Amino acid sequence: MSAFVVVGMQWGDEGKGKVVDYLTARADVVVRHQGGNNAGHTVVVNGKKTIMHLIPSGMLHEKTTCIIGNGTVLDLAVLLEEIEALEAAGYSTRGRLFISDCAHVIMPYHKLLDKAQEKFRGKHRLGTTGRGIGPAYADKADRFGIRLGDLIDNEVFRPKLQQVLDYKNAILAETFGEPALSFDAVLNEFSAYAERLRPYVADGVTLVHQALAAGKRIVCEGAQGSMLDLDHGTFPYVTSSTTVAGGVCAGAGIGPRDVSGVIGIVKAYSTRVGEGPFPTELLDGTGELLRTAGAEFGATTGRPRRCGWLDTVQLRRAAMLNGATSIVLTKPDVLSTLDTIKICVAYEINGTRTENFPTHVAALERAKPVYEDLPGWKADITACSRWEDLPGSARRYFARIEELVGIPLSIVSVGPGREQTILRQDPFQKLV
Secondary structure (H helix, E strand, O other), X not given: OOEEEEEEOOOOOOOHHXXXXXXXXXXXXXXXXXXXXXXXXXXXXXXXXXXXXXXXXXXXXXXXXXXEOOOEEEOHHHHHHHHHHHHHOOOOOOOOEEEEOOOEEOOHHHHHHHHHHHHHHHHHOOOOOOOOHHHHHHHHHOOOOOEHHHHOOHHHHHHHHHHHHHHHHHHHHHOOOOOOOOHHHHHHHHHHHHHHHHHHEEOHHHHHHHHHHOOOOEEEEOOOOHHHOOOOOOOOOOOOOOOOOOHHHHHHOOOHHHEEEEEEEEEOOEEEOOOOOOOOXXXXXXXXXXXXXXXXXXXXXXOEOEEEOEEXXXXXXXXXXXXXXXXXXXXXXXXXXXXEEEEEEEEEEOOEEEOOOOOXXXXXXXXXXXXXXXXXXXXXXXXXXXXXXXXXHHHHHHHHHHHHHOOOEEEEEOOOEOOOEEEOOOOOOOOO
């Protein structure tokens, strides 16, 4: 066995949590390899909704080991709340959940800086969640970060916190006019977190490679989507980590040769949260219909998502970046009331048609979508359990996506429940 990466192919919120939960029935280990609690995964089992922001979605399968890898950034208060909620719901975490000692910790000054920086940007704000994700990743690159392994060693944590806090307090006070944080208050708060989390801290890379050596199947999940990737997304309207499939190598310590497939999650229409260009955005009644019918509100923030038609220009770029081996299509049931469904097949930029996704945000802001119309299916598909049960128009829409993106469709999710999933072909087929 080896590792399979589950990756969002759009701007996030594609339904990765449900897909990972579904795939975990045939997996031994689930690894979360990047991002923070600025995004959430929603899983519905037997009608009960569970939202997780940091803990891998595989936690709802009792026989699965879950690892939070070094590529994540951790809000420890949120992490402890998730652990407590899972335990209260009857899911055991001790001996099943492991957190990399190399994962970086989100500190109080990260949240203050996040909000202050957004305020400073004014009309050029990025639309961050204000949860300190970007500043935590910036400190990681700037070598000011505090890792979980530092935190559980008081002889390391105390002097490191003092050095970093002196620096951060100076920036908060002199640049943004914010009050200084108390060293003793921060030390006491995070020392208490350290004691509670100590039983979960482990060498995540060694655990992953022990699983690989034992022939176990690993599913790797991240947060957000491909177009929010720090290097390849719609910069600067991106997140602060590597969201494409290659990020698993650094974020979980898995070598490329151990990745046997990349499962790309595609929503049947497009959404994004926050600022930034969005060529197929619908600012009309259809956009509102998609938002309402699809419950398109952030699992973490509750913010309404921007909605639009499916964009296969963008998807082809994501397919290129991720090396996706199959597609899982989610939420086509949201489209079931529409007479006609549009799909973007090209852009027109400055009067020139292109089928390539622009690399610069200024060009993307000028892009006008070129649409192809497909007939809707006008039928409830949420009870369909086989490919053959789907209406012909729905199957033709899905086939057109395959044709335009150039990747086979392996799974169709027709509703939020674990059981509302149609398996068309095995996504765990190894690469040749």
